[in-house]
Structures are given as C-alpha cells and as structure tokens.
Amino acid sequence: MKKLTIYILSFIIVGLTACKTKTTINQDEAAEVITDYLKANPEYKTARFNFGEIKFNSTNDMFELGKYKSLASKGLVSLSLKEAKKKFLSKDSSYVYQITLTDKASPLVLKQDGDKATVKVVEYVLSDEKPVDFAQVNSSTAKVTVSLKMTTTDFEPFDKDANKNSNFITKTYKLKLSKDEGWKVQK
Known part of the structure; x- marks a missing residue:
C-alpha cells in the first residue's frame, strides 16, 4: 500500500512538471513568432492608383x-488607346487611354472605389541580416524589436512620398504567453 501511494505521488509530480508550460523564450523562437504574425498580418505602405478612362497630354x-x-x-494593367488628338506640328496632342486592372494585380490591390484603387507600393x-532583439519583461510577456526590410512592388512609382530615407524600418512587438497557444503577438 505504501509503495502504491509512493508510485501515485511520483506519477503526479512527474505529470505536473511535464505539463508546465515553457515561460522563457529565446531569439529563434521570438523570430518564428514574429514571422508567423507577419504572414497573417503583413506590414506594407499604400498609395492611391487611378485607372479607367484617363487623358494624357503629350507635354505634361x-x-x-x-x-x-x-x-x-x-501584365498588371491593360492599356488601350481610345482616342488620339494629334495636332499638326504641336506639342499639345492629347491621348485618352482605357486602363483596366488585370488578375495579376489582384494580390497588390487592397481596395477599389470606382476609378481609384488602394495598392501596395x-x-x-523580416530582415535576415539584423538579429531579433528581445527582452523578457516577466514570465508571460516579452518585448521584441525587429528590423523589417523594404521590398518595393511594381506600383512603387505611384508612391507620392517617394523620398525614402532608409530601406528598412524598426518595429517593436509585445509578445504574450498564452497557456493554450504559446507565445503570440499581443495586438
């Protein structure tokens, strides 16, 4: 009987220590959590893009x-000339094009309103060169600072704020330990 209670107590102690969640996080685990978060919630910069029937003057x-x-x-847009008013010996000719978005542009188009679209520029x-910098605040929270490198899209020429001071941004995320899901980015 005594042996049985010792076995049961040792089984319970081993079971409780095995079920304990891991409350520490290292650099590789933090990078993996941030990578998963960025796949679900990507960081990007947008611009407005005009399409439809647009008139272009030759000089301007x-x-x-x-x-x-x-x-x-x-292959992101289709361009068809609808009207050309060519003035003889003049630089003020005008062209009217019908511009339509193609299926290839759909991953970069976030929103469409009539003849305007919000596109990713x-x-x-997550940058591979700069390591993830993190500090564990307490047993269930951590602050992670990462460097995100900039990747331009084909719509980048339509960015109004074209003066880029750097080709990366630094962002800080707060991680929280959940008993069910492990480490997750807190929104």
Whole structure:
C-alpha cells in the first residue's frame, strides 16, 4: 500500500512538471513568432492608383503615361488607346487611354472605389541580416524589436512620398504567453 501511494505521488509530480508550460523564450523562437504574425498580418505602405478612362497630354503627362506603360508591360494593367488628338506640328496632342486592372494585380490591390484603387507600393519583411532583439519583461510577456526590410512592388512609382530615407524600418512587438497557444503577438 505504501509503495502504491509512493508510485501515485511520483506519477503526479512527474505529470505536473511535464505539463508546465515553457515561460522563457529565446531569439529563434521570438523570430518564428514574429514571422508567423507577419504572414497573417503583413506590414506594407499604400498609395492611391487611378485607372479607367484617363487623358494624357503629350507635354505634361508623358511621364505619368510611362508609369502605366511599365505596368502594362508587366501584365498588371491593360492599356488601350481610345482616342488620339494629334495636332499638326504641336506639342499639345492629347491621348485618352482605357486602363483596366488585370488578375495579376489582384494580390497588390487592397481596395477599389470606382476609378481609384488602394495598392501596395512597399512591403516589409523580416530582415535576415539584423538579429531579433528581445527582452523578457516577466514570465508571460516579452518585448521584441525587429528590423523589417523594404521590398518595393511594381506600383512603387505611384508612391507620392517617394523620398525614402532608409530601406528598412524598426518595429517593436509585445509578445504574450498564452497557456493554450504559446507565445503570440499581443495586438
């Protein structure tokens, strides 16, 4: 009987220590948690993009037309000339194009409103060069600072704020330990 109670007590102690959740986190685990979070909630920068029927004047808007032609060459938009008013020996000719988004552009288009769309111009991904910097605040929370490198998309020429001071951003996330799911980013 005494042996049985000793076996039962040792079984309970071993069971309780085995069920204890891990309350520490290391650099690799923090990077994995942030990577999973960024897959579900990507960081990006957006801009407004005009499409539909757009008029271009030869002297003023040729640079803008070049942006659309670049997108058309990559298959993100289709460009069809609807009307061309070419004035003889004049620089003030005008062209009207019908611009439509293609299926290839759909991963970069976030929202459409009539003849305007909100598109991703820059996406941020976890940098491989700079390590994850983290500090464990207490047994159930940690602060993680990561470097996210900038990756431009094909819509990047439409970014109004084109003066980029750096090709990365630094972001701090707060991690919380959940008994059910483990370490997760707290929103």
